[in-house]
Amino acid sequence: MTKPDAEIVHFDNVGLRYGADKEVLTDISFTLYPGCFYFLTGASGAGKSSLLRLLYLAQRPSRGLIRMFGTDAITLPRERLPGFRRRIGVVFQDFRLVPHLSAFDNVALPLRVAGVSEREIARPVADMLDWVGLGDRQHARPATLSGGEQQRVAIARAVIARPDMLVADEPTGNVDPDMAMKLMRLFESLNRLGTTVVVATHDVHLIGKVEGSLLMRLDKGRLADPTGALRYPPRRDASTELAAP
Template identity: 65%
Template sequence: MAAIVQFENVGLRYDQGEEVLRDVSFSFVPGAFYFLTGASGAGKTSLLRLLHLAQRPSRGVIRLFGADVVTLPRARMPMLRRRIGMVYQDFRLVPHLSVTDNIALPLRIADTPEDEVREAVGEMLAWVGLTHRAGAKPATLSGGEQQRVAIARAVVARPDILLADEPTGNVDDAMADRLIQLFASLNQLGTTVVVATHDLNLLPRVPTAQMMRIAAGRLSQPAGGLRAPARRERA
């Protein structure tokens, strides 16, 4: 099965500082679930920034969906990024918008017809268990509720890849389990999922997941040539 993500000897430095990622090489296959583990400051967030096209590498080759993102014209970046969902550790919800409007934001940016927006958002609210909070503002939500809104916003456009940066860092164990199960159910529908975490207790909760370990900017257990799980069609 062809890889949807390929990194070849990738290095990253910010400004003139030392490299924060060094000689990183791996590939992702469609429909797999990956845990990216490592201590704080190991380079997990920097790697996710490269995957989300928020940063270009200082050296090396990155291919996403067959496109060389190092040489890709900036005008083509937004279209590629729409195929990638991102769940941030600090949620990044728009404070003056309701839960419904936060989730709808990616669809409205893409000029999706409003009737399709309403249907998709309704499905997402039910999926994350927040239909009763549809009109609430982020400040009135608990940390777990905010994270579920962030997840719904990230997947409402049905991305091919979902990235999550320490998604369970601000919630209790019961909510962490619920969030991981949401990621697992999305993965079962065919989305490639990458969860960055320092919490190794999460790994047994997704028995089919592959693990990547990063330390001091280097992958000590890269992912590549992995067998994807059986793909299920979305309803």
């Protein structure tokens, strides 16, 4: 792997606090590159979910710079936010499927919101459900699906619009180890197609299963080893750490 020409995300001295409380993220600086696979780890309360919220533009930082897709994401006009968010797929730990919609309609939702015509939706959605192994469950509602099946529907929904970046928050937290590995293989397949993948997880065993992945480790709201450097090409193991450039 050679160093990509363009960054996809850049954080520079970012801090985040909620209200008047102390910062939950402090002096966060890193760069994500197209087509790379990143793990975000850290103890409970380290700030993983807060960092992910910044990545998928659900939260603005209290200070610092965030640049995404070559644009200042902090000063981005509100009318441009939907277009930016469509470039980012999100997989939530609690799935967040719409309970009264079928698997098909849950996956189709981002395309419908984007204004894609119904005649252009059927084939891509069916193909995506086949890709996650749920081609025979298109008409099932979330309550009738297992935890692993619901998570796969959530993944299909997150990637149906072919995002530039996929962000997943503890995507294997509610499934058994075998299903966790199947989900990781789906993420790997997507990554091989060129999507930048960021997976937050507390499961250190998963990290070693993805060849060439890079590691970001949070410790009490700070990136561990802040004097470290991101090396390209990354070492072909999962112990490579991503810290401040």
